[in-house]
Amino acid sequence: MSGVTADYDCDVAIVGGGLVGASLALALSGLGLSITLVEAVLPEDDAQPSFDTRTTALSNGSRRVFEGLGVWEEIAREATAIAKIHISERGRFGSAVIDAAEQGIPALGFVAENRVMGRALWRRLRHVTGLTLLAPAVVVTATVDASGSRLALMDGRVIRARLAVAADGIASRVREGAGVGATSTEYGQVALIAQATPGRAHQQVAYERFASSGPIAALPIPDGRVGLIWTLEPSEATRILALDDAPFLAELQEAFGWRLGRLRAISQRYAYPLALIKADATEAPRTAIIGAAAQGMHPIAGQGFNLGLRDAATLAEVLADTLGQDPGSAAVLARYAQWRRRDRDAIIGFTDGLVRLFSSRFAPVRFARGLGLLLFDLSPTAKSAMSRLSQGFAGRLPRLARGLPLLPDRGLLP
Numbered sequence: 578m579s580g581v582t583a584d585y586d587c588d589v590a591i592v593g594g595g596l597v598g599a600s601l602a603l604a605l606s607g608l609g610l611s612i613t614l615v616e617a618v619l620p621e622d623d624a625q626p627s628f629d630t631r632t633t634a635l636s637n638g639s640r641r642v643f644e645g646l647g648v649w650e651e652i653a654r655e656a657t658a659i660a661k662i663h664i665s666e667r668g669r670f671g672s673a674v675i676d677a678a679e680q681g682i683p684a685l686g687f688v689a690e691n692r693v694m695g696r697a698l699w700r701r702l703r704h705v706t707g708l709t710l711l712a713p714a715v716v717v718t719a720t721v722d723a724s725g726s727r728l729a730l731m732d733g734r735v736i737r738a739r740l741a742v743a744a745d746g747i748a749s750r751v752r753e754g755a756g757v758g759a760t761s762t763e764y765g766q767v768a769l770i771a772q773a774t775p776g777r778a779h780q781q782v783a784y785e786r787f788a789s790s791g792p793i794a795a796l797p798i799p800d801g802r803v804g805l806i807w808t809l810e811p812s813e814a815t816r817i818l819a820l821d822d823a824p825f826l827a828e829l830q831e832a833f834g835w836r837l838g839r840l841r842a843i844s845q846r847y848a849y850p851l852a853l854i855k856a857d858a859t860e861a862p863r864t865a866i867i868g869a870a871a872q873g874m875h876p877i878a879g880q881g882f883n884l885g886l887r888d889a890a891t892l893a894e895v896l897a898d899t900l901g902q903d904p905g906s907a908a909v910l911a912r913y914a915q916w917r918r919r920d921r922d923a924i925i926g927f928t929d930g931l932v933r934l935f936s937s938r939f940a941p942v943r944f945a946r947g948l949g950l951l952l953f954d955l956s957p958t959a960k961s962a963m964s965r966l967s968q969g970f971a972g973r974l975p976r977l978a979r980g981l982p983l984l985p986d987r988g989l990l991p
């Protein structure tokens with residue numbers, strides 16, 4: 578990058594201060610690296626795409642990462658522990674329950690609103706020393722040469738970094754600028770997001786209900802409400818989105834059933850088209866790719882953010898363990914990419930398989946999955962494997978996800 582002037586010169590530039598990019602920025606604070614975080618939309622802005630009205634199911638591994646980043650205490654005040662996961666299919670014989678108590682753990686995971694997580698992350702970010710926060714600021718081009726990455730902002734400013742981190746979501750410009758392609762598989766499904774107030778207490782149970790219209794997740798959140806993720810075919814989603822509250826609730830009740838009693842109130846509804854988007858690589862010269870920029874997936878198994886947070890925790894650990902080396906060197910990046918491969922492939926494969934299994938209308942498949950649920954309910958081994966997965970225990974975990982400090986000789990952040 579010699580001979581090129583820049584307004585900001587740093588070791589690591591993170592593009593995207595959404596859930597994953599903001600977490601990485603916090604994880605890297607205190608390592609002595611100079612960090613620049615660029616975010617297009619301020620967290621308090623209604624248009625912020627990462628911290629919206631969605632609710633996210635967090636694994637215990639993610640909870641530990643947030644503890645390590647010093648934000649869990651604030652998030653926990655508004656999060657709900659998952660005591661049980663109840664999986665069933667409308668009109669079929671199979672159903673299964675995974676119970677935290679049976680698995681000998683206090684909670685299978687937690688449900689938190691994205692807005693709450695975003696607020697906690699950014700409140701802390703604003704007090705980090707050594708971090709340059711550029712927000713709102715949009716990266717328009719990313720180019721790379723042997724010594725670094727050059728990021729051009731829409732307002733004409735330029736950032737030069739030894740390592741650029743693409744944390745800018747599924748349509749990542751940084752990924753594109755680094756020459757990394759992505760394969761996209763449309764599911765032909767839309768996730769409809771809303772919050773409902775049921776007549777019966779949710780008792781901290783997360784429901785996954787496979788209705789004929791598509792899977793519905795009802796996640797326990799504060800004030801007795803549930804966060805809904807209802808997957809529908811696009812034409813059905815358009816029709817149902819246009820309904821007023823009462824007919825909407827009637828259709829939801831019909832699809833979800835009565836396990837939560839009468840569904841009494843419903844919030845505003847939002848729609849998200851669903852696809853599997855997988856970057857061809859998680860590293861490129863001078864570039865690391867994390868979170869939704871690396872993989873965007875169906876929310877059926879609630880794994881996308883948990884996986885993205887493990888990307889961030891792993892990259893932070895690799896950078897911590899190679900302090901003193903060039904953070905954008907091929908050796909450092911190869912270490913990150915190699916470590917992520919197994920976890921990433923396993924979670925993408927598991928989620929995609931689940932979507933295909935539960936989207937099938939083919940009678941033998943329907944029968945087999947009903948039977949599968951029944952057998953699953955009877956099999957302690959399968960349940961404990963699933964419970965480990967839902968806690969984020971697939972593959973080798975980074976230190977932060979195990980509740981350990983990033984630097985072995987340093988405590989968790991105060």
Ligand SMILES: Cc1cc2nc3c(=O)[nH]c(=O)nc-3n(C[C@H](O)[C@H](O)[C@H](O)COP(=O)(O)OP(=O)(O)OC[C@H]3O[C@@H](n4cnc5c(N)ncnc54)[C@H](O)[C@@H]3O)c2cc1C
Nearest residue numbers: 593595596597617627634716746868869879880881882883
């Ligand atoms: C309906 C739905 C439900 C989900 N539920 C769950 C769940 O229960 N559990 C789970 O683990 N995951 C879930 N996910 C997945 C999860 O939401 C994503 O994995 C997560 O949001 C990814 O975060 P991110 O920070 O990588 O990307 P994003 O959230 O996309 O954030 C990207 C950020 O980059 C910024 N940005 C973009 N371009 C630029 C640019 N050029 N310059 C500067 N900034 C830029 C954006 O403003 C944004 O803040 C769900 C997803 C959906 C769609």
